[in-house]
Amino acid sequence: MSKLFRAVILGPPGSGKGTISERVANSFGLKHLSSGDFLRENIAAKTEAGVLAKTYIEKGALVPDHVMTRLMLSRLEEMTRHSWLLDGFPRTLAQAKVLNSAFELDVVISLNIPLETLKERLRHRWIHPASGRVYNMCFNPPRVQGVDDISGEPLIQHEDDRPEALVARLRHYKDVAKPVIDLYRAKGILHMFSDTETDRIWPYISSLLSTKIPTDLGDAQRVRTH
Ligand SMILES: Nc1nc2c(ncn2[C@@H]2O[C@H](COP(=O)(O)OP(=O)(O)OP(=O)(O)O)[C@@H](O)[C@H]2O)c(=O)[nH]1
Numbered sequence: 001m002s003k004l005f006r007a008v009i010l011g012p013p014g015s016g017k018g019t020i021s022e023r024v025a026n027s028f029g030l031k032h033l034s035s036g037d038f039l040r041e042n043i044a045a046k047t048e049a050g051v052l053a054k055t056y057i058e059k060g061a062l063v064p065d066h067v068m069t070r071l072m073l074s075r076l077e078e079m080t081r082h083s084w085l086l087d088g089f090p091r092t093l094a095q096a097k098v099l100n101s102a103f104e105l106d107v108v109i110s111l112n113i114p115l116e117t118l119k120e121r122l123r124h125r126w127i128h129p130a131s132g133r134v135y136n137m138c139f140n141p142p143r144v145q146g147v148d149d150i151s152g153e154p155l156i157q158h159e160d161d162r163p164e165a166l167v168a169r170l171r172h173y174k175d176v177a178k179p180v181i182d183l184y185r186a187k188g189i190l191h192m193f194s195d196t197e198t199d200r201i202w203p204y205i206s207s208l209l210s211t212k213i214p215t216d217l218g219d220a221q222r223v224r225t226h
């Protein structure tokens with residue numbers, strides 16, 4: 001079987017992980033696994049992990065490491081035949097160590113976006129909860145304001161996307177993410193990107209991945225869209 005490709009994208013809330021992950025999935029045929037979306041699916045399905053995770057997310061707290069690692073690793077065990085890009089996991093050093101003991105990562109992308117840019121982006125972020133589709137009134141607005149392009153269902157804004165909630169989330173993110181970033185830098189697989197616009201970062205990420213992703217991923221997996 002051809003070599004598989006395993007990557008993680010790290011970044012604070014609003015940094016564009018989901019936006020960039022979708023472009024990576026479309027360009028390189030990797031499976032994008034968003035831990036936030038996966039948690040919301042489990043919450044909606046009222047799974048044991050979802051019910052437990054909900055109690056933490058509602059308080060704006062992180063879901064405990066053992067719940068996240070059990071949930072994410074069982075999902076990854078179902079994807080062993082696929083190349084993937086993880087978004088939002090690992091989020092802590094404990095999560096990273098468990099992931100590293102189970103899978104060898106090829107690339108870790110870390111987005112470094114200024115606070116004011118994050119605030120501005122999240123202020124205008126609208127989400128279709130059922131699909132996880134993400135819009136932005138300034139960057140990628142829906143055809144009809146407040147309505148999902150595909151389903152016609154209403155869009156919502158996350159309570160903790162408000163600017164006053166963001167500062168606390170950001171401080172917590174930085175405290176928790178630093179040892180994870182340091183770990184992957186020490187492994188020599190960290191690639192940092194800083195800018196205020198996704199469209200300026202994307203070409204660099206795309207060319208990095210073009211050099212790293214095995215060309216023999218197989219047609220089924222590698223769908224090049226230009
Ligand atoms: N103005 C602007 N908005 C952007 C840009 N890139 C992404 N966005 C929007 O900014 C918001 C945040 O982007 P996401 O991809 O959701 O960021 P994220 O890192 O996945 O955020 P979390 O899921 O909260 O961790 C969304 O509404 C995006 O549509 C950009 O370059 N400029």
Ligand SMILES: Nc1ccn([C@@H]2O[C@H](COP(=O)(O)OP(=O)(O)O)[C@@H](O)[C@H]2O)c(=O)n1
Pocket residue numbers: 012013014035036037039056057060061062063064068087088089090091
């Ligand atoms: N590894 C993770 C990922 C998400 N989460 C929780 O799930 C929520 C939604 O995750 P998300 O990635 O959609 O949003 P962000 O808060 O990361 O911007 C987070 O706010 C956390 O409460 C977590 O606790 N641990």
